[in-house]
Each structure stands twice: as C-alpha cells, then as structure tokens.
Amino acid sequence: MRPDEAQASTIDTETQRPGSDGNAAPSAERLPDARDHYxxxxxxxxxxxxxxxxxEKVAPTSLTVLIIGESGTGKELVARTLHEKSPRSSGPFIPVNCGAIPSTLIEGELFGHEKGSFTGAIQQHAGYFERAAGGTIFLDEITEMAPDMQIKLLRVLETAAFHRVGGTEQISTDVRVIAATNRDPQLAVQDGRFREDLLYRLAVFPLRVPPLRERTSDIELLARRFLDQLNAAEKTRKRFAKGTLDNLRHHRxxxxxxxxxNAIHRAFILADEEVEVRSPEPAPRNRRIVRRDGRIELAVGTPLPEAQRELILATLAHFGGDKRQTASTLGISLKTLYNRLDSYKHGGADA
Incomplete structure (x- = not known):
C-alpha cells in the first residue's frame, strides 16, 4: 500500500452493533483489549x-526489526507505525525499495557518493542512510538486494558507520533499521539468495503480518473504511449494495x-449510487495489459474488446470517475459509456 493509504478516516457507524438494551455498543476504541486500529x-x-x-513492545526500543508478510498485507504501514510509536518519531522516515534499485546504483543511493567518484557524479550526494539520521530507514524487499550489497549493509549494521562511494571519510550513522520481505527468509537463505548472518542481524525482533485470509473478520471494517475514504475524496455518498459485504468476506x-x-476502488468508479463487487477479478496471469504512469501498455495480440475495456476504465480512473469527460475524451456518447460500464459491472467484455 502507498502512504496516502495510511491517512486516518472515520469508520462508518454501521460497523457498531447494538447492545442487548437496544443502545449502541461501546466503540472498539474505548475498550483497551478490543482496538479496531493501532x-x-x-x-x-x-x-x-x-x-x-x-x-507496542518493540517500538520504543532501538532494536532492528524484520517484517515478514505476503505482498499487499501492509508491511510499510507496520514500519511507519513502528516509527511513529518510537522516540525517533520526530525524525525522518525513509522508505527504500531494494528490489527497484539497479545493483549498479544501490550503493550510491544507500550511502551516497563524492563528487567525481564516477562518470556523471558532478556533485556530492547524500545517501539514504545519511538523510535518515535521527530517524528510521525502511529497507523493503530486502531479500532482493544483491549479494555484494548485503555484505556492505551487514558491515554498516555492525559498525554504525559507512563511507560514501569514492570517499575515505568514515561517517557515523544514527539510524534505526527496519527491513521487510514477502519471502520466507529462511528459504531465501537456503536458496543462496540471502546471507544467513545478515538475516540474524536484521531479525533481532521479527514481526509477521497476517494475510487477509487469516483475518476475515476484518474485511467488513476495512471495506467500509475504504469506501468512506473514497466518498470523502469524491464528495459522494455511495453505499455498498446488498450482499456485497458477504461476497467480500467469502473471497480468499x-x-x-x-x-x-483496489477491488472496491474499481467498483466505486463503476457505481452510480450502490457499490457492488460481485466477484473480485484475479490479477492477470499473462500480463498482456499493464498500466503504468498514466499509460497503458498492450501486448501484440491482445483481444480488441479487452483493450477497449482497459482503455475505458483507465480513462475513467484518470478523470476521477467523471463519466461525461471520459466519454468526450474517448469520442463516444455518454449513453455508450454507460452501456459499456454496465456490461463490465456484470462481467462482460463489451456492451
């Protein structure tokens, strides 16, 4: 999830259940052992x-934490919560996706570089560790880090010091390190992808984030929260259609x-008043269509109805659900757009 997903919002009052006397039950926030958020x-x-x-136990300490959980479970939100509950909360929180930085660049990104240390280094550059001083650095997808960088990271964790690329000055670092992985770290060690000594150094206090299938009782709370956020952002009052929440609870x-x-956001865009998620669609296996930075990439051979569908939905999302502007931009009538969206809502590829 991204940082904007972490903004607080009020939970729909419908999540409160009446007590036996007919009055609303106390909210979960007022019960010390029944919090609905932290x-x-x-x-x-x-x-x-x-x-x-x-x-709550580990946040106030300076221990290194390894967060383990499947993709989409909210590992970065766990890391940000650890930071906010720590004595370092007034310092910076620097997230780094270790799997997204090329191996040729990651050392300079983490530890910085000196002017002239390589072609194109026209000035001194402070790396993530330097910029995170007094705060927290979050190393996501840590098991994707190149083996030679794992050695250098281990050295920094052991000495609390590093050198910029091309430099000789030893720089002390005052940073708390939180790492995360969506892999089983022990299997990554067995496969030779991850150093065992680095694993032991990072996993001083491991935290496992449960997948959603292990916390199905939270699905309604989360769904209502996401709908509240969308309604607040778009200044609408859309609601879930009858049976939708039951359907969401039964999906894995x-x-x-x-x-x-994402499923709720897509259904929200398609809905006029009632948001209906009939059967959440699985992620595409063949990656024929990829959305990236306001563009759509189509593989040669993508069926035309499928390409049209993705173009319509992507354009509608781009204009924040404004159907009239979407229809005008695509050069189709508003009636045609409504017909297409109604078809997509019921599982069709074309109107």
Whole structure:
C-alpha cells in the first residue's frame, strides 16, 4: 500500500452493533483489549491485536526489526507505525525499495557518493542512510538486494558507520533499521539468495503480518473504511449494495488488503449510487495489459474488446470517475459509456 493509504478516516457507524438494551455498543476504541486500529493499521481480529501488542513492545526500543508478510498485507504501514510509536518519531522516515534499485546504483543511493567518484557524479550526494539520521530507514524487499550489497549493509549494521562511494571519510550513522520481505527468509537463505548472518542481524525482533485470509473478520471494517475514504475524496455518498459485504468476506484475497482496496476502488468508479463487487477479478496471469504512469501498455495480440475495456476504465480512473469527460475524451456518447460500464459491472467484455 502507498502512504496516502495510511491517512486516518472515520469508520462508518454501521460497523457498531447494538447492545442487548437496544443502545449502541461501546466503540472498539474505548475498550483497551478490543482496538479496531493501532497507529496506521486497521483491524480488530485476534491476529491483528497480537501484532499491535508486539509493535507496542518493540517500538520504543532501538532494536532492528524484520517484517515478514505476503505482498499487499501492509508491511510499510507496520514500519511507519513502528516509527511513529518510537522516540525517533520526530525524525525522518525513509522508505527504500531494494528490489527497484539497479545493483549498479544501490550503493550510491544507500550511502551516497563524492563528487567525481564516477562518470556523471558532478556533485556530492547524500545517501539514504545519511538523510535518515535521527530517524528510521525502511529497507523493503530486502531479500532482493544483491549479494555484494548485503555484505556492505551487514558491515554498516555492525559498525554504525559507512563511507560514501569514492570517499575515505568514515561517517557515523544514527539510524534505526527496519527491513521487510514477502519471502520466507529462511528459504531465501537456503536458496543462496540471502546471507544467513545478515538475516540474524536484521531479525533481532521479527514481526509477521497476517494475510487477509487469516483475518476475515476484518474485511467488513476495512471495506467500509475504504469506501468512506473514497466518498470523502469524491464528495459522494455511495453505499455498498446488498450482499456485497458477504461476497467480500467469502473471497480468499490472494493480493490481501491491497487487492481488497483496489477491488472496491474499481467498483466505486463503476457505481452510480450502490457499490457492488460481485466477484473480485484475479490479477492477470499473462500480463498482456499493464498500466503504468498514466499509460497503458498492450501486448501484440491482445483481444480488441479487452483493450477497449482497459482503455475505458483507465480513462475513467484518470478523470476521477467523471463519466461525461471520459466519454468526450474517448469520442463516444455518454449513453455508450454507460452501456459499456454496465456490461463490465456484470462481467462482460463489451456492451
């Protein structure tokens, strides 16, 4: 999930259930052992309450933490909550995706470089560790880091010091390190992808984030929260259609909370008043269509109805759900757009 997903919002009052006397039951926030959220995390299931307790214990310390969880479970939100609950909360929080930085650049990005240290280094550059001084650095997808960088990172963790690329000055670092992986770290060690000594150094306090299928009682709470956020952002009052929440609870959500949020967002765009998620679509296996930075990339051979469908939905999302502007931009009538969207809502590829 991204940082904007972490903004607080009011949970729909419909999530409160009446007590036996007919009055509303006390909200979960007022019960010390039944919180429905903690920091930036939401959920009242036993698995999430256990996670909250673990975070509460380790957050005030300086221990290195390794967060383990499937993609889409909210590992960055766990890291940000750890930071916000720590004595370093007034310092910077620097997230780094280790799998997204080329191996030829990651050392300079993490530790910085001196002017003239390589072609194109026209000035001194402060790396992430230097910029995170007094705060927290979050190393996501840590098991994707190149082996030679794992050695250098281990050295920094052991000495609390580093050198910029091309430099000789030793720079002390005052940074708390939180790492995360969506792999089983022990299997990554066995496969030779990850150093065992680095694993032991990072996993001083491991935290496991439960997948959504292990916390199904949280699905309604999360779904209502996401709908509240969308209604607030778009100044609408859309509501879930009858049976939608039951349908959401019975889906396995292999993409976890991220998949749930995306499914609701897509259904929200398609809905006029009632948001209906009949059967959440699995992620495409063949990657024929990829959305990236306001563009759509189509593989040769993509069926025309499928390409049209993706173009319409992407354009509608780009204009924030404005159907009239979407129809005008695509050069189709508003009636045609409504027909297409109605077809997509019921599983069709074309109107």
């Amino acid at each position: 920091g930036l995390l939401y959920g009242a299931s036993p698995a999430m309450r256990e996670l909250y307790q673990q975070i 959500w292999p993409g976890n909370v991220r998949e749930l949020k």
